[in-house]
Amino acid sequence: MERILIVEDDLAVQRSLKRLFEPEGYEVDLRADGKSALEAFRAVPPTAVVLDLRLPALSGKDVCREIKRENPALPIVVLSATTDVADKVLLLELGADDYVTKPFSPKELLARVRAVIRRTHTSHAPDALTFDAISVDFGKMEVTREDCPVTLTAQEFKILKFFVQNAGRVISRDELLQVLGYQNYPSTRTIDNHVLKLRQKLEKNSANPVHFRTVHGVGYKFVL
Amino acid sequence: MERILIVEDDLAVQRSLKRLFEPEGYEVDLRADGKSALEAFRAVPPTAVVLDLRLPALSGKDVCREIKRENPALPIVVLSATTDVADKVLLLELGADDYVTKPFSPKELLARVRAVIRRTHTSHAPDALTFDAISVDFGKMEVTREDCPVTLTAQEFKILKFFVQNAGRVISRDELLQVLGYQNYPSTRTIDNHVLKLRQKLEKNSANPVHFRTVHGVGYKFVL
DNA sequence: GGCGCTTTGTCAGGAGGTTGTCATTTTGCG
DNA sequence: CGCAAAATGACAACCTCCTGACAAAGCGCC
Numbered sequence: 001m002e003r004i005l006i007v008e009d010d011l012a013v014q015r016s017l018k019r020l021f022e023p024e025g026y027e028v029d030l031r032a033d034g035k036s037a038l039e040a041f042r043a044v045p046p047t048a049v050v051l052d053l054r055l056p057a058l059s060g061k062d063v064c065r066e067i068k069r070e071n072p073a074l075p076i077v078v079l080s081a082t083t084d085v086a087d088k089v090l091l092l093e094l095g096a097d098d099y100v101t102k103p104f105s106p107k108e109l110l111a112r113v114r115a116v117i118r119r120t121h122t123s124h125a126p127d128a129l130t131f132d133a134i135s136v137d138f139g140k141m142e143v144t145r146e147d148c149p150v151t152l153t154a155q156e157f158k159i160l161k162f163f164v165q166n167a168g169r170v171i172s173r174d175e176l177l178q179v180l181g182y183q184n185y186p187s188t189r190t191i192d193n194h195v196l197k198l199r200q201k202l203e204k205n206s207a208n209p210v211h212f213r214t215v216h217g218v219g220y221k222f223v224l
Numbered sequence: 225m226e227r228i229l230i231v232e233d234d235l236a237v238q239r240s241l242k243r244l245f246e247p248e249g250y251e252v253d254l255r256a257d258g259k260s261a262l263e264a265f266r267a268v269p270p271t272a273v274v275l276d277l278r279l280p281a282l283s284g285k286d287v288c289r290e291i292k293r294e295n296p297a298l299p300i301v302v303l304s305a306t307t308d309v310a311d312k313v314l315l316l317e318l319g320a321d322d323y324v325t326k327p328f329s330p331k332e333l334l335a336r337v338r339a340v341i342r343r344t345h346t347s348h349a350p351d352a353l354t355f356d357a358i359s360v361d362f363g364k365m366e367v368t369r370e371d372c373p374v375t376l377t378a379q380e381f382k383i384l385k386f387f388v389q390n391a392g393r394v395i396s397r398d399e400l401l402q403v404l405g406y407q408n409y410p411s412t413r414t415i416d417n418h419v420l421k422l423r424q425k426l427e428k429n430s431a432n433p434v435h436f437r438t439v440h441g442v443g444y445k446f447v448l
Numbered sequence: 449g450g451c452g453c454t455t456t457g458t459c460a461g462g463a464g465g466t467t468g469t470c471a472t473t474t475t476g477c478g
Numbered sequence: 479c480g481c482a483a484a485a486t487g488a489c490a491a492c493c494t495c496c497t498g499a500c501a502a503a504g505c506g507c508c
Contacts, residue, residue, distance in 0.1 A: 002398075025398055114402060141394040141439060153494065154441035190496060192456065199457095207457095216455065216504055377483060414485055416467065423468095431468095440466070440493060 003027045003181070004113065005046040007037040007063060008079065009055055017050065020110060027181050034058025041067055044178045045165070048117050049076040050109070051096075064096055075116035077109070129164055131224050132211070134202055136164065143202070150201050155180055159194050163212070163222035172219040195220060227251045228337065229270040231261040231287060232303065233279055241274065244330045245337075258282025265291055265298075272341050273300040274333070275320075288320055299340035301333070353388055355448050356435070358426055360388065367426070374425050379404055383418050387436070387446035396443035419444060
């Protein structure tokens with residue numbers, strides 16, 4: 001499902017945003033300051049970001065610039081308290097994709113977030129990736145191995161996608177659980193099972209995995 | 225063959241743009257002022273427009289606005305002499321799809337033009353389409369199956385159209401709700417029903433759908 | 449190397465969520 | 479009012495994913 005990272009320090013606004021997005025089927029990740037927002041963004045890249053400009057610890061502008069630097073494709077909608085045109089210009093310069101001025105209508109915010117998501121979704125061409133004899137198409141959610149279609153479940157696909165996006169890096173189980181949208185962790189066996197399935201479906205010899213390596217005591221690492 | 229309408233009054237830049245696009249297989253239509261640009265645009269709609277901001281006769285802004293008014297889907301890339309951000313904001317508000325500031329790198333301009341073309345191409349469907357024994361005419365809103373006319377309701381047709389336009393891609397129910405013009409209310413059961421109808425009307429065996437596939441936990445995918 | 453503890457691999461149910469389908473109600477429109 | 483289309487609700491069928499148990503493997507310590 002789609003994750004929205006909401007960065008907003010006012011608790012009342014936080015709550016109302018949560019109430020706005022969750023019933024619409026979005027998963028909401030609430031952060032109150034810029035530092036923790038960046039952490040959350042790095043841990044699990046969300047589908048879109050809703051960013052308040054006035055923030056403690058790290059200004060919204062810095063957060064915006066930093067997120068765009070690391071992931072230019074990730075859409076950001078800024079909540080701006082002022083209607084000052086200079087601000088808007090600045091934001092677009094920083095790379096924000098859209099902005100809504102406070103006080104904002106919930107419907108409008110929702111519409112704008114959806115718009116930026118769709119914009120990036122459709123313009124984000126069917127990016128695919130091939131390695132070994134395996135090719136992965138993220139838009140179609142299709143995977144083939146030696147030209148044979150392999151069916152992956154939604155969760156398996158999420159994990160594979162995260163692996164591919166973070167190829168080479170060691171990834172903890174906790175991180176993978178977050179990818180699946182958990183905060184209160186289910187048993188650690190869960191991840192193992194998913195990795196098992198991925199190995200069975202994608203590795204030549206699932207007993208001797210080449211791509212989905214286990215890093216004992218830490219987690220997993222996807223290579224190539 | 226893809227046509228690029230280039231609106232640029234500087235003859236030297238004209239020449240270099242021509243030399244940039246023609247070797248890439250584009251047909252180039254050069255215009256030096258806004259008035260003649262609009263004439264050209266109305267005579268033969270190009271695939272994309274490259275528009276200089278500073279123009280005689282009619283300002284680039286007006287041309288941009290006018291073209292977008294008549295054909296919102298036509299992508300426009302603006303050449304802006306100034307790096308003034310106020311201009312950029314204005315352009316995006318006028319409906320420009322992208323902008324490049326002078327002096328620009330030819331490679332970058334080419335890339336951006338290609339990007340906007342691809343963006344619109346993927347969402348622009350042909351007027352008619354045939355698959356299996358089914359043919360769909362979007363202009364006439366007619367569908368036939370094995371030469372028998374099939375009647376679809378307005379909503380069913382909208383969904384079918386979106387499916388066809390995004391063939392192969394996995395589509396969430398939320399996205400489909402947006403297609404029907406909703407921001408929120410209807411339950412996701414509604415989508416299921418519409419898909420059910422489409423399957424009953426178009427699939428050979430609606431119990432084993434070939435074209436309207438369900439992607440468990442995610443949404444649907446239309447193939448072929 | 450051998451022992452024991454911890455971590456991971458693997459499997460088989462079962463709970464819980466998701467979807468297909470139908471009947472029914474509500475909406476929209478002339 | 480009457481009709482058609484759309485939305486809702488209910489239920490069953492299905493699929494996933496989680497859990498828990500056990501086996502296997504890795505690591506540290508002697």
